[in-house]
Amino acid sequence: METLMAYIVGAMFAAAVYMMLRRSIVKLVIGLMLLSNAANLLIFTVAGMRQGAPPLVPEGAQMPASAVADPLPQALVLTAIVIAFGVLAFSVVLIHRAYEVVGTDDLDRMKDTDT
Amino acid sequence: MSLAVAPILVPLFFGALSLALWRYRIAQRVLGLVGTLALLAVAIRLFQVVHAEGMVVLHMGGWAAPLGITLAVDMLGAIMVVLTGITGLAIALFSMGDTPERHEHFGYYPLMHLLLAGVAGSFVTGDIFNLYVWFEVMLIASFALLTLGGERAQMEGAIKYVTLNLFSSAIFLSAVGILYGLLGTLNMADIAQKIDQVENTAMINVVAVMFMVAFGIKASAFPLFFWLPASYHTPLVGVSALFAGLLTKVGVYALFRMFTIVFDHDVAYTHEILVWVAGLTMLSGVLGAAAQYEFRRILSFHIVSQIGYMILGLALYTPLAIIGGVFYIMHHIIVKTTLFLVSGVTYRIAGTHELKDLGGFFRSRPMLSVLFLIPAFSLAGMPPLSGFFAKFIVIRAGVEAEAWGVTAVALLVGLLTLYSMTKIWAEVFWKAAPDTESGEPAGQGSTVGLGWMYTAIAGLAACTVFIGLNGEPIYALAETAAEQLLNPDRYIRAVLEARP
Numbered sequence: 218m219e220t221l222m223a224y225i226v227g228a229m230f231a232a233a234v235y236m237m238l239r240r241s242i243v244k245l246v247i248g249l250m251l252l253s254n255a256a257n258l259l260i261f262t263v264a265g266m267r268q269g270a271p272p273l274v275p276e277g278a279q280m281p282a283s284a285v286a287d288p289l290p291q292a293l294v295l296t297a298i299v300i301a302f303g304v305l306a307f308s309v310v311l312i313h314r315a316y317e318v319v320g321t322d323d324l325d326r327m328k329d330t331d332t
Numbered sequence: 333m334s335l336a337v338a339p340i341l342v343p344l345f346f347g348a349l350s351l352a353l354w355r356y357r358i359a360q361r362v363l364g365l366v367g368t369l370a371l372l373a374v375a376i377r378l379f380q381v382v383h384a385e386g387m388v389v390l391h392m393g394g395w396a397a398p399l400g401i402t403l404a405v406d407m408l409g410a411i412m413v414v415l416t417g418i419t420g421l422a423i424a425l426f427s428m429g430d431t432p433e434r435h436e437h438f439g440y441y442p443l444m445h446l447l448l449a450g451v452a453g454s455f456v457t458g459d460i461f462n463l464y465v466w467f468e469v470m471l472i473a474s475f476a477l478l479t480l481g482g483e484r485a486q487m488e489g490a491i492k493y494v495t496l497n498l499f500s501s502a503i504f505l506s507a508v509g510i511l512y513g514l515l516g517t518l519n520m521a522d523i524a525q526k527i528d529q530v531e532n533t534a535m536i537n538v539v540a541v542m543f544m545v546a547f548g549i550k551a552s553a554f555p556l557f558f559w560l561p562a563s564y565h566t567p568l569v570g571v572s573a574l575f576a577g578l579l580t581k582v583g584v585y586a587l588f589r590m591f592t593i594v595f596d597h598d599v600a601y602t603h604e605i606l607v608w609v610a611g612l613t614m615l616s617g618v619l620g621a622a623a624q625y626e627f628r629r630i631l632s633f634h635i636v637s638q639i640g641y642m643i644l645g646l647a648l649y650t651p652l653a654i655i656g657g658v659f660y661i662m663h664h665i666i667v668k669t670t671l672f673l674v675s676g677v678t679y680r681i682a683g684t685h686e687l688k689d690l691g692g693f694f695r696s697r698p699m700l701s702v703l704f705l706i707p708a709f710s711l712a713g714m715p716p717l718s719g720f721f722a723k724f725i726v727i728r729a730g731v732e733a734e735a736w737g738v739t740a741v742a743l744l745v746g747l748l749t750l751y752s753m754t755k756i757w758a759e760v761f762w763k764a765a766p767d768t769e770s771g772e773p774a775g776q777g778s779t780v781g782l783g784w785m786y787t788a789i790a791g792l793a794a795c796t797v798f799i800g801l802n803g804e805p806i807y808a809l810a811e812t813a814a815e816q817l818l819n820p821d822r823y824i825r826a827v828l829e830a831r832p
Contacts, residue, residue: 253501254497260505260506260509263509264509276758291514293461307494311487314479314482318483328488331562
């Protein structure tokens with residue numbers, strides 16, 4: 218499972234970078250979206266995956282009976298997803314507005330502020 | 333000690349209050365002043381406590397480290413929070429005179445408070461994932477502030493700014509994930525303690541370099557700085573000044589924090605990279621500035637070049653060098669904000685940022701000229717202003733570390749900085765205004781609110797002079813901060829042994 222996930226994460230990072238290098242701003246945002254999801258999956262994977270062992274403490278006990286899955290990475294991923302969602306919503310509005318103002322979706326034509 | 337959370341809560345509270353008073357512009361303005369003043373007050377109080385006790389640690393929700401989220405303020409953090417308060421207050425004062433109604437209608441003040449909360453949060457937190465969250469709070473507020481107004485240049489600048497900063501956040505997040513996978517903890521003190529026991533040092537180096545890239549983009553270090561000069565000259569001057577003063581310095585602060593307390597296992601490898609980064613950042617920034625003829629673009633490129641000096645202080649990794657780096661951060665935040673604010677006044681009066689269209693300010697506004705000369709000379713490193721001591725300490729550390737090449741670069745860059753500042757002086761202040769017969773600036777802009785703007789600039793200029801004249805006590809503060817950074821054991825013990 219870990220090996221498979223490693224390949225998926227790698228492929229997603231590669232796809233994200235490829236999309237960000239395209240000239241269209243829509244593809245740029247798709248790249249950003251893939252990038253944040255790749256990072257989330259990476260956290261999920263490197264923290265160690267364990268199947269069928271929810272981190273529950275039996276009634277009356279102080280500790281779980283056997284080794285359980287680590288709940289913290291999931292909390293981290295959840296936080297990161299929320300943040301990524303907010304930022305993504307902003308980026309979508311931004312490219313829409315940029316398209317309206319500049320009149321093109323081509324990054325190569327947005328060089329006015331470059332030097 | 334619940335004081336540690338105050339620098340976050342105060343701007344959040346005032347931000348929420350300004351949001352609630354969305355329709356009342358005047359109330360928002362007053363809250364802008366009151367809120368930043370309150371932030372400065374709690375920051376100074378926090379600084380006093382840190383100065384007396386060494387460190388302030390707060391475990392949120394009563395969960396002892398390393399389980400809960402910890403706020404840990406050491407000397408460096410406290411200094412940075414005070415500087416945040418000073419900058420915030422100056423920007424609030426300046427905004428009283430310079431923010432157009434349209435910007436105020438669209439949430440200028442709530443966003444400013446949120447940005448300050450994010451910046452202050454980054455400085456006080458002792459938890460690496462929490463640092464990520466505060467970075468994002470700061471970023472999203474800065475995105476909105478940058479695009480407020482919606483002009484073409486702002487949109488183009490914002491796309492570059494947003495993309496590169498999100499890219500850096502993704503790298504940061506991945507690095508945090510890998511670090512958690514290796515060590516099973518997110519508390520910085522706990523990470524610092526456990527990282528020495530990891531046998532797979534190659535993996536640690538990979539993570540270290542990922543952090544370096546992530547914070548390097550935020551700090552605008554070579555070769556990752558291109559988003560900065562492409563975007564910082566586009567928004568409102570007050571916003572530019574706020575960004576210039578604080579945002580890149582959060583990246584530098586994070587580098588200082590991570591590469592002293594956490595990643596000190598393989599200094600020969602990581603800090604050698606930083607030396608090269610520092611030298612190239614200084615050089616490319618100052619050369620970029622030399623080629624520019626727009627007031628704020630010149631200043632933006634100088635931010636890049638000055639970041640190099642701070643990173644140099646960290647990279648040399650001797651006690652004196654770290655002191656120099658911390659001193660440089662203090663000096664730079666004040667001076668850079670002042671210079672951007674001066675460009676706001678000249679823009680208000682003459683209606684342009686282009687050097688060739690500006691002119692005659694020395695004849696018509698000698699006071700403003702003096703207020704420009706103070707931070708400009710300070711930036712270039714003239715005694716007795718703050719920049720002289722900052723540069724002197726860093727270069728002295730370079731000589732003592734026998735890093736001849738990079739020290740020579742630092743000296744050369746100082747000279748070129750002076751060239752850029754004289755260019756601005758000659759073009760904006762000394763030469764006669766191009767279009768008018770009297771040689772004074774045409775003055776289409778209204779003079780309403782100039783008093784507020786001058787107050788902000790004069791206050792910051794006074795801070796520069798104050799740091800310069802009180803070099804020794806300020807040096808002592810930087811020394812305490814550097815000592816804490818170079819002795820991670822004390823940081824680790826203070827955090828892990830503090831009672832919730």
